[in-house]
Structure formats: C-alpha cells, structure tokens
Amino acid sequence: MDKVVPTPQDPAARESTKDASADPVVMLSISAVERDTGLSKDVLRMWERRYGFPQPLRDRHGERIYPPDQVARLRSIRRLMDRGHRPGKIVGLDPAALEALGTAQSNRSESAADIDDALELIGSHHLPELRQLFNQRLIRQGLQRFVLDTVVPLTTAVGDAWMRGEFAVFEEHLYTEQVQGVLRNAIATAQVNSKAPRVLLTSFPNELHSLGLLMVEALLVCEGATTIPLGTETPASEIVRAAQAQRADIVALSFSAAFPERQAALGLKTLRASLPDAIDLWAGGACVRRIRKGIDGVTQVRSLDQLAGLVADWRRAR
Amino acid sequence: MDKVVPTPQDPAARESTKDASADPVVMLSISAVERDTGLSKDVLRMWERRYGFPQPLRDRHGERIYPPDQVARLRSIRRLMDRGHRPGKIVGLDPAALEALGTAQSNRSESAADIDDALELIGSHHLPELRQLFNQRLIRQGLQRFVLDTVVPLTTAVGDAWMRGEFAVFEEHLYTEQVQGVLRNAIATAQVNSKAPRVLLTSFPNELHSLGLLMVEALLVCEGATTIPLGTETPASEIVRAAQAQRADIVALSFSAAFPERQAALGLKTLRASLPDAIDLWAGGACVRRIRKGIDGVTQVRSLDQLAGLVADWRRAR
DNA sequence: GAATGATATTGTCCAGGACAAAGATTTGAC
DNA sequence: GTCAAATCTTTGTCCTGGACAATATCATTC
Numbered sequence A, B: 001m002d003k004v005v006p007t008p009q010d011p012a013a014r015e016s017t018k019d020a021s022a023d024p025v026v027m028l029s030i031s032a033v034e035r036d037t038g039l040s041k042d043v044l045r046m047w048e049r050r051y052g053f054p055q056p057l058r059d060r061h062g063e064r065i066y067p068p069d070q071v072a073r074l075r076s077i078r079r080l081m082d083r084g085h086r087p088g089k090i091v092g093l094d095p096a097a098l099e100a101l102g103t104a105q106s107n108r109s110e111s112a113a114d115i116d117d118a119l120e121l122i123g124s125h126h127l128p129e130l131r132q133l134f135n136q137r138l139i140r141q142g143l144q145r146f147v148l149d150t151v152v153p154l155t156t157a158v159g160d161a162w163m164r165g166e167f168a169v170f171e172e173h174l175y176t177e178q179v180q181g182v183l184r185n186a187i188a189t190a191q192v193n194s195k196a197p198r199v200l201l202t203s204f205p206n207e208l209h210s211l212g213l214l215m216v217e218a219l220l221v222c223e224g225a226t227t228i229p230l231g232t233e234t235p236a237s238e239i240v241r242a243a244q245a246q247r248a249d250i251v252a253l254s255f256s257a258a259f260p261e262r263q264a265a266l267g268l269k270t271l272r273a274s275l276p277d278a279i280d281l282w283a284g285g286a287c288v289r290r291i292r293k294g295i296d297g298v299t300q301v302r303s304l305d306q307l308a309g310l311v312a313d314w315r316r317a318r
Numbered sequence C: 001g002a003a004t005g006a007t008a009t010t011g012t013c014c015a016g017g018a019c020a021a022a023g024a025t026t027t028g029a030c
Numbered sequence D: 001g002t003c004a005a006a007t008c009t010t011t012g013t014c015c016t017g018g019a020c021a022a023t024a025t026c027a028t029t030c
Helices: A011-017 A030-037 A041-051 A068-082 A095-105 A113-123 A127-163 A169-189 A210-222 A236-245 A261-274 A286-290 A306-317 B011-016 B030-037 B041-051 B068-082 B095-105 B113-123 B127-163 B169-189 B210-222 B236-245 B261-274 B286-290 B306-317
Strands: A064-066 A198-202 A226-229 A250-254 A280-284 A298-301 B064-066 B198-202 B226-229 B250-254 B280-284 B298-301
Touching: A030 A041, A030 A064, A030 A068, A064 A068, A068 A095, A068 A127, A113 A127, A113 A169, A127 A169, A127 A210, A169 A210, A169 B169, A169 B236, A198 A210, A198 A236, A210 A226, A210 A250, A210 A306, A236 A250, A236 A261, A236 B169, A250 A261, A261 A280, A261 A298, A298 A306, B030 B041, B030 B064, B030 B068, B064 B068, B068 B095, B068 B127, B113 B127, B113 B169, B127 B169, B127 B210, B169 B210, B198 B210, B198 B236, B210 B226, B210 B250, B210 B306, B236 B250, B236 B261, B250 B261, B261 B280, B261 B298, B298 B306
Parallel strands: A198 A226, A198 A250, A250 A280, A280 A298, B198 B226, B198 B250, B250 B280, B280 B298
Antiparallel strands: none
16 A cells, blocks of 8 residues: 555444435545555546546545445555556447457456365355365475465456455455465475575565565565565565675565556566676566666566576576 | 656766765655655645755756655654654754654563564575574474564664664565565464464555554454454445455454544444444554443454453353 | 634645656566 | 666656635623
8 A cells, every 4th residue: 555545534424414415425535535546646636637537536534435335446456557558448338348358358268177166165255175176286296386276366366356246345354364375374384495596675766565475475485585575665665685694696676557657667677787786687567578678687587387487597507 | 557756866876976966866856755744735735835854955847855864754754653642742843852752651671672673684684594593493483473562663663763774674574575475474374273263354545554454453463363364454334345245253353553543433433333243343553452441342452462352252152 | 601603724625737756568688 | 588777657756935724812792
C-alpha cells in the first residue's frame, strides 16, 4: 500500500495552510502521517488513546496535527515493529532508547567497505557513479553474488540509515530506483534455460515491497528459470488462475516481516489446497523464516542463498 | 502498518461448491474493497449512507461484506470518476448505464488493429509473444512513437477492459510488468546528450501510477535528457531538496486524473515558490490538462506529444 | 469573458465502544 | 522434553453518526 489509501484531498496542500502555533509548514495532518509512516489513522488514534503517544497538537478546527519529531519517532517505532517488536513495548520509549534498540539489532559492524562506499555515494547524490559501482560489481561478482552480497545488505543499511535520520526520504527513493533499474536490466538480458522451471512471482495483498520480489527474480533467472512477475498484492484466487493460465511449475510468494505469521500460514495452506499438485509452492521472506513448523506441500525458503539449490533440486526431480 | 486483510479466503471450498450466489468465499470485507477499488472505508460507508449504494450484507458479527457484483460496480464508478464524473450523478446508476457511459467516452473505434493484437495476447497469456510484439514495435517505431502510439492507447484499453470485467486483476498486473520491463530496458540503453537538461521526475504524494512516469521518462531520454527518477509519492519539501542536490535543470511532475485540480494548482504554486528560479517546473497528466489558466513559472504539458518540443525549446533558451 | 460570491456536493475527521485476530503463556498429553 | 490445545493479553479494525472542510457548480457582476 500504500497502500492504496485514496486521499483525493491532498494533505500536502493542507499542511502548508494549517495555522499551527509552531512552524505550520512542517506540521502534518493525520492522513499525511498515515502516508509517511504507514500507520493507519485508526492505529494512530488508538495509540494516542492507549499509550499516550503520539500526542499531536490540534489546529483551529480541532484536527490533529503532528510535529515532525513525533513523526520521526513514529517512523522509528514502525521500523522496529517490522523487525518483530511489539507496540506495547516500544511506543512508550524515548527516541534515544529506540535508537539503541535499532542499532543493537542491525549488526552494523558487519557492513563491509563496499557497502559504505555505496552509502557514501547515495548520501552525496552521485547517481552515475552509484550506477557504475553497481554495474562493476554486477560484472565482477555475477548477478547472484551481486544480489546476495551487495543488494541485500545495502538495502538494509539504507533502511537503517533512513531510520536514524541520516538519509532523507528522497535519498531512499533514489537508491530504490537505481537498484531497480540495474536489476531489471540484468533480468531482461538473462538467458532462459528450457529445462528450468517457470516460476510465477508475487505476494499476497498488502505486501508492498517490490524490491524483495525483484531480488528473487534476479536470483531465479541466474538459474535459467523463466520468471512471470505478477507485481505485488495479488489476491489468492487470482494467483491460482494466473498459475494455471501461465502453466507455471512453481508459484513463489514473498512475505515481509510485517506480515502476520498466522495469516501467512493460513493463506499458504489454502493456496496449496487450491493449487494443482503438479505446481510447487515456495514461500520466502522474513515472515516465513519465523514459521517453525513446516506446511505440507510448501517449500519454505529461509534464506535467499537457498534459491539456487532449490532450483537444482527441482530440475533433478523432473 | 499495512492494513491487514481479514480475508482468509478459502478457495478449497470454492472448488467443491459451485454455488456462487451466496458463496461466502468471494464476499469481500470493507478493507478488501478499499484495496480493490481504491475507495477509502470512509467513502464506502458514506456512499452507503447518502446514496444507498453499495449495500453490503453483514456477516455474523455485523461487519459489512460486499458481494462481487457490487465490487465490480464500484470499480466502474471509480473509473468513471477518474475521468471527471461526479459521484452523485453516477453512484445511483445501474451497471448497464455505467457501461454505456464508459464506452461512450472511450472512443473504442479508434483502437487500431495492433492494439487489439496486444489485447488478444494479454488475454490469452502469451507473455513472450507480447514482449516480442513490444520489442518489434519499439525497433520499428522508435521509442518515442512506441510510447505515444502503442503504450498510451494500450494502457487505457487495458484499463477499460478491466472495468468491463473482460480482464482479471492478474491480467492487468501481467501487462503492467511487461511494459515496465520493456520501457525500463529502453531507457537504460539510451544515450545521454550533454547539452540536454537534467530532469528530476516524480509525483506528489498519493500519485501511484508509476507507469505514467515511466512513459515520460522514456520520452525524455529520447531527447537525450538525463532523467533522475524519484519514484512516486515524494513530499514537496523533499522534491526541493532533491532538485538542489541533483542540480536538476527541470523538475517534472505527473498528476493523474484522480488528483484534485485545485490542489494540484496550489501545490505547484508553492513548489514553484520554494524552487530556485533557475530550475524549470513542468507539470503534466490528465489533471493538469483541466487547469485552464496557466500558473506563473510553470510549464503545463497538456499532451505527451509536446515533450520533445519542450526539450528543444529548453535547449534553445540556453 | 473573467473574477467574485453563494450554494450544493462530497470527502475527511472525530469520539468512543465493541470485538476479532494475533501473540504470549499456560496447561495437558505423549 | 516436545508438541499441541486452551487461555489470557495485546493490538488492530470496524462500527455509528455527527461535524465541517474542501471542492465543484452556478449565479452575478464588472
């Protein structure tokens, strides 16, 4: 989603006209905050009621307006939740504590020199150089290692930097666009192996992070697979129809950490039931990693590293 | 947080019971409808209150559940609204009348043979052939004409077909992904002309249609411009920062038809004010076309055809 | 014919209650 | 000890109905 939140009345315009006591320009309306943080209006109001945070001011009409520091804190909270923290434990925490939690989890020490190089280029807005760096690494490492060793860690690093306020929104946008360009390009030029499977790629509704899907696609074409990207947010019934229409050998689904575990498990079970037996079902992403017990007939991809091996297994089985 | 979809659909049951009339499986919750139609929950409830449509049933907990025909009708209404119709006039109309309105506006007769060919390929799920068709046309027509004569009309045709229920959701997804792939690929291989401008490309928050932006980007690289895609949904303040950091010559914004006219005008005015004079500001998209009176210092792009000429003008001015 | 103002339409926001769904924890069985 | 079912807590979504801001449309004036 955005999430798909229709706000024909653009709050961006309202932001500037609000007369707040503090700098009115940077105060955000509730729908602006919904857009910026991904927390629904209902949730924002509920947290205020239950936890006492956020505590927006009110404009002259009694409507909530959020100062930027509260929005930043909400973003931090959101990001920690994506990593499995629960609201009750962290909504009350002050920014310093949140920061501590965030850095504690992201093994920053691990980040290699080349990751830092890329971060530096993003921060200094040297796009052509960034693209060049990507292409160099791509050629040197090959697509597979490029995805695993460069894109994956860099993406988390960018996310962390953004959470800490080191990157602006537009800097994250720039990064995402560039990576997408490089990956899509590499995917398009890859050769298809007729022995390799046809893989339908998508995610359940509410899974917005297309970059993850793109990474999977890249790794699959490395193995010669034919990929059929369906984009994000495909309802289950549509997945079944598409898989049959496309004569897919495998349906691969991606779940981000934010996706509720039980729903993922349930959705996978029912999808498995309605999908022909001949079609394999693979599931991956942070959410799936947490599901301990396997699901009958569903292959859990716990790490992107596994993908190559799984494709090899599939071939052997035919 | 992405809104959680409370639709644990059970396609297994769907297989067994062919009774679709009251099939609980295909009934959608209000948030599922929000996702499918792009109409917010508030709007859905409000229309029910004011116009008596939609008229969802209630599940055992008293929560709204929408049968598929009502969802389809909502989609039709939504699409007509995107074209400038007002809710009050069309929410009460029956499906046949909606259909009539829709076809009346979309000069279907215009659709050339090659558009129909492409539609046929999408409907029959022949992806490689579709891709091949695109690439053929791309080479024959060149990128510019490809975008203007093929992609633009085809995209509206696909949208219309979806509205009429001729295409499934996944079929639209397939189409979008394929076009994106072809366009991004063409863009990546284009040569940059050092005399041409650097153009920052994005849209205001709530503008989701990235395909439109991609078309503009393609047309710009045709003219040798350097494009800096920022993706969609960039807040105004971020646009200014990015334009300066990237030393852009031009900032180009895209607005879909759904975007409220006055807000577009207001947003453009304030953006113009906070942007250095040396940076041009271009605005395009269906919404901008409706703004009669020009905005000082803003170049209105009323049609994609104009882009090439505008770039030429820009060069001459330097 | 363009600016201005009045009127009608349409969408967003609010409050606070209710309760379903997800997660955590305990209990019971093998 | 491990798994699974049952229970309790937490957390998010949905509900109603009122208020009113934002937008479109129409009438009036210059």
